[in-house]
Every structure is written in C-alpha cells, then in structure tokens.
Amino acid sequence: MRSDNDDRINRRTMLTYAGTAAAVGLAGCSGNGGDGSDGSDGSDGDDGTDGSDGSDGSDGDDGGDEAFELGVTMGQMDSGLDPQDHAETNTEIIVGQVYEGLLDRDKEGGIIEGLATDWERTEDGSVRFVLRDTSFHNGDPVTSEDVRFSIRRIVDDDVGIASPQKNDLGSVSEVVAGDGEVTVSFEGFNPIAFQLFATNGEIVQQSWIEENDGNFINRNTNGTGPFVVTEYDSGNEVAYEPNDDYWGGDVPVDALTMSASSESSTRVNRLLAEETDIVTNVPPQEVSRVESSDVAGINSVPSARIIFLQMRYDVEPFSSQQFRQAMNHAVDVESIIENVLNGFGNITGQPTLEGHVGHNPDIEPYPYDPEEAERLVDESGHAGVEITLQTPIGRYLGDVEIAQAAANQIDSLSNVSCSLEQREFSSLVQDITTGNIEDKPHFNLLGWGNGEFDGSQTITPLMTTEGALTILENEELDQLMVDAESTEDPDERVEILQEANQLAHDLAPWVFLHQQFSVYGVSSDISWEPRADEFIDPDTATQQ
C-alpha cells in the first residue's frame, strides 16, 4: 500500500507545476485512452434460483498514455470506513470501492457474482456459497473463516460490534465454514437470502479486524475490491488507486477521488469548472445549467427509492379507508413530477416499484380527481376536517416542494383543510422510528429505499403490524406477508406479493407519490452509466 505521504507529494507536485490556478483542480479528464472492457457477468440468481459462474472476459488495455483520474463529489462523506458499522448510502459508496460481498448487483439490480463464484440453495433451505480464490489487499487469501466471521460480526452483537446492519441479512441462525465454501442457515426459510447477500454483507479479514481497534478500522481499509485507499482525510476526501490484483481484471481508472459538498450548487459548480467528473443529486433547478454546458451532462436512472405520504390508520380522519383513498385522488402526482421534479420521477400506485419482485403490473395509480376526492371525503363523514402534513427538510429530492404542492392540492378540496409543517429530518425520524404507533405522526412524507429489489422489503417494515415503521394493522396483509416469507416456490411467492400490493393499493395507507430518480451530473470527458441501487461504480467509467 502506498503511503499517504507519497500521494500527497504527487498531488502537490501536480498542482505546483500546473502553474495557474485554473489548472489546480483538473480532474484528469483529458486524454483518449481506450476503454478496458469488463468481463461478462455471471448469470443472475434472482428469485431464489442458483447462480452460476460468469466468464472472466478479457481485460481491456489502457490505450492512451495519460492517466485517467476520476473525481466523484457527493453530498456527504462517509461515517467511517468500517464496512459493517454503518447503514447509509454515502458510506456504502465510499467503502464499497474497497470491500465486496459474496454477491453483487449489476446496474439494473440483477444478482451477479462477488466473492462467491457459485451459490445455491441446499435441500434444508440453507444457502451455500462457493468462494472465489482471491486475496485481501494486504495479500492474505480470503478464507471461509473470514466469511463466517464477517457474517457473524454483522448478525451477532457479541462478535465485535453492535452492527446497524444486523437485520440486513435476515435471521441467520448458523454459519458453517467449509473447504472453500460457506453455508448459511436461517431461522425458518428465507426466500430472499440471495437478494439480501447481493446488497449486504461485505467481507472483512478476521485477523485484521481482531488485531486493530475501532479507530484504526474506521480510518484504514483491507478489502478485496477494485480500489485500494491511499489517503483518507476523514469527512473531506478519500483517494484510491486501482487494485492491481483485482479478480475482475484491470480497472480502467488510474486514480479515484471521492469528496463531498453539502451545497448542491457547489457540487454543480465543481462539475462545470471541470474539477470533478461525477456529482450526485443534481437538484431539478440545476439540471438545465448542466445540460446547457459544454463540459457536462445529466445521467439519470429510476432509483430503488419510493416517496409517499404515510397516513396512520388508527387516528381520525385517516382511520377511514375512503378518506385515505380520497387523499390519493386529491394529489396530482403527475403534475408534481413534471413541475417540481422536472420530470425526474415515475408515478406509483403500489408500494413495490416496477422491476422489483412482486410488482403488480395490473395496478393503475390513483387518478387525479378532486371531485371524486371530495365525494369520498363526504362519504367518510370527515367533511370539514383540518389535517397537517409533516415533511422532512432536504432529506429527499425536492421533499419540501413536493409536500407543499401536495398539501396545497389537498387544501384546495372544498371539504378538507391541509397545512404543512416542515421538520428537520432527525427530529421527524425520532417520532417515526418510535416503537409505538401511538407516538408516530398522523400524516407525513417519507422515502424508502429498497436495496434488495424485493417487495417484501418495503411492505413488511412499513405496512405490517409488526413492521418497525408501520402505520397500518391489517390481518389480511399480515397473513399475505407471512405466506410470502415462507413460500419456497418463487413464482407462487410473486403471486402472493402481487396480491399484497393490490391490497395495499386498495387500503391506501399511503398517498402513493413517485419513484425517485437518481440524478447525476457527469463530465463529457467520461462515459459512465448510473445504477438503480444508488451505488456508484467508478470502475465501470471510461474516458471518452
């Protein structure tokens, strides 16, 4: 591993010889090096089917002489480099360049191989992973004991840390390390085991973790991924170089820098000044500025995040199904997408997004129909009611503006008054995550990212009686989700989830709003396609 000092001198020297201020921030976007084509991926193991090896494919050559230095600027930096001691996207993006799980996802969310080359379900319902013959960045081989330790460190509070990812791998009951393979058992049948392992469960080296304290593990890395951290400036910048021994072949990027600017205008300015190559969360009002520039463009992709208005079923007027449906008719989601989000959103009518397991293609979103909304409100017996919509500030793309528009549209009904209360997210989430439904807000905007691409991962926590974030109690929906979690036949499970989505649509515990888009500003000097799961994979970027 290179020392911090080496990298610092290189950067300073580069800056110094640049001579002019304009040259200081260059992000290495020039040059015309050839693309390194990736090896083809292994076939998917979606829906509980087994996965198979993918061919390695040929490595592309570097082509040009100039170094390909790539800069990524996000809204927030990491919360430490321990891959198992965080639960947020930005940290995952930063540590995910270094650490890998047993399985991974392609850009569309399909399951592909990671540190496991093969995966299958055993007869007793456990899952078995055949490990890749590869090494950590310190040169030590990845062993089945390392994998066992990594999984246990996540799910068992007695192994090192109380990991916030504890629930992300399901109810793991046993992990058995074999010869080049690992078998994971669950409490009961886990129909989405492979989905969970494709999104979660990064692998660390047991001896490296045990020999170092938390402060060190959060400042240093030892993974297996395409990049190696060369400089870590906590909360400011992380610099990487390619892992020359990466099992996936040559990485086309010669140097990678991850940094953050909390101000979206600053991120966009950095992009337009050619100081960085990829910026995240370009707000709708900045899109035209990026698109009209000569140096960058917009790349967007529907994300795995759904935005909605929660209505608590146990308080008036939201205890009335008719009133809840009325709220769905009262909000013009298409208009909000067009005018507030600049088109960056897909209208929804069910909790499961299109492309996710269990999505019901027969469900149409509630049409915007204020007259029908007024009629339903009258029928519900709550005409003249006053309600308040609570919204977080700055948590989701255009959240306050979306909530303002929705509240205004509801307020424009002749028989409902709706006001808006803006709350800081930390404060709102304190109420939302309380264990008691009685303490939760009556009516609030929320977003939910489903990294597993499976409908159960939205419906269960948000709509079932025992769900951590539920605002609904419905025995029929509860039973459907119990059935979905215990059904081994993937097709039958999809049917159950589709039925659950139809029920959720009819019960209308949410005002179904939209699927959020991930909107990136991307330098014209590079070619890079974003992923559906909000992860950024710079190793797939190439020079133009």
Added chain:
Amino acid sequence: MSFGRFVLKRSLQGLGVVWGVVTVVFALRFVTPGSAINAVAPLDASQETRQAIAAELGLDQPLYVQYGQYIFDLLRGDMGFSYIRGQEVVGLVFARLPATVELALAASVVAIALSIPLGVLSATRRNQPVDYGATLFSLGGISTPNFWLGIMLILVFAVEFDVFNTSGRGVDVGDVAVSIVGSDPFVGTLLAWLAYITLPAIALGTYFMALITRLTRSGMLDELGKGYVQAARAKGLPNTLVRYKHALRNTLIPVITVLGLQLGTLIGGAVITEAVFSWPGLGTLVIDSINRRDWPVLQGSLIVIGTSFVLVNVLVDAVYAYLDPQVVND
C-alpha cells in the same frame, strides 16, 4: 492588583467560560430532538438493534454518569469517540483546526489590507466621491450575506472565468512555507494555494472588512479633530506625517482590539462560508455533527472554538493591561 494576578484572574474566568460551554452543549443533547442512533441505524432497525447500539455508545447510562464520565475523560485530554464515525474526536477536531485558522487569518489579512487604507482615505477625503464610494462599499459589505457572496464569487471567478477553484482546500499554507526551502517552486505553490483560499477568504472577510473600514474612518475623523493634530499642523509638519504617523497610530489602537476579538469570531463564524466552499475546517465538521447528532464531535469542536475565543480574549485583555495599567485597577 498586579499584572500577573490580573492575567491569572482573566485566565480562570476564561476556564469557567469553557466549562460553561462544555456543560451547556452537553445539556443541549437532552433537549434537542433527534438521536445519534437514528443516524447510525437504518430506519427499520428493530428496537433490539437500537438498544444494542445505544449501549455500545454509552447512551443507556444515566445522565449524570454520562456527564461525569465526559468531564473525567476531558480532563485527561480524551474527547471520546465519534458516535457516527467511530473515530477519536481529538483526531477529527485537530485535523480540521488548521484549515479554519488558516481561513480566518487569510480573511483577516484580506480585510485589513483593504479596510484600513480605505478607511483612512475615506476620512481624509470626507464628503468627497471617494468617501461616498467607501461608505457605499462598506454598507454593501455589511449587508451582503456571505453565503450569497460566496456563491456569486464561485460563479463568476471559478466557473465563468476559471481563475480560482470552486471549492476544497488543496495546497495548504504549510506547503507554501516548505516550498521556500524545499524543491517545489515557490511561486507555483503559492499560486496553487491562492487558487483555493482567495474566494473563501474574500467571502468570509468582506463583512469584517466593511466593519473595520467604518471603524477606521470614524476613528481617524475623531483623531484628526483633536488638539494634538492641530498642534502638529501648527508646527508646520507635513499633512502626510500628521495623518499617518500621529493620527493613524492612535486610530489603530481600538481597531487592533476589534481585530483580535473578531479573529475569534471568524474561527467560530466560518460555518456558512466553509459549507459553501466545502472548506474542510471546523465549520463543516460542526454542521455535519449537528445533522447527524454526533454529540462528542460537536462538543469537541465547540470546546476548541470556545477555547480559541477565550484565549484570544485573554490575550487582548493582557495586551490592553500591559499598554494601559489603569485597566488592571479598574
């Protein structure tokens, strides 16, 4: 009271202020909505997981135990660990302090270099176009929000004309110093440093500059009307000598006092400017800590900011007492 006792008394008072900062900030965590657990755990984490994280962070302990432990650790120089990053607070805070001090000093230099000549010019050419211009300039500087000014500076000088960098720190002043004796070319390093620091220094220093301009102008006018100035003129001394050797020197005494105090304010008040320019200083650390309810880091940052402010104040008091012994007796 002797000078030594005066300084000791002021220092102890300063220590009391720092303790007050520690206690107030510690108390704030219990009246502020939101919890670090929500920044650590996913939204759908079970109550069991939340309790395990709370126990790991020590948040399940009674209030007095947490406070006592914190003060005890603090006296040993241990500010604890970040709830969110799992890293030592001392390392996080002191890694950011140099950037903030550097920016505060640069902003002061920008402010002083422009404000004092402008204030003098304004006073010596009272009610002339130069005076009106300086007054308008200082009024604009005081009235302009520095976040807006920062964004405008970036748009014009970094994006449009590509003269400076939009954000970040890049080369620090230490690199410039090393380049004087090292192998790196000094001019190139200096330019690279200026490319990053100029815009945030202007954005942060503008309010300060406007303030000092007004102070210098009024002080200078006051001094120019005094008897010793008229006596000097009567003796036939040239105007330049009277203005810059006699009047300006006396004008600068209160200006320097304000400068010292404002430096402390700049260290603590750079939060917005640092956010706009992604300057990796204490300000951005404070904002991030507040957003994530990372109380140990927030407390550590505020202790350092508070201590800096107290130190500057004690130093100013000491200098004042040294220059004017009457202050000691008062």
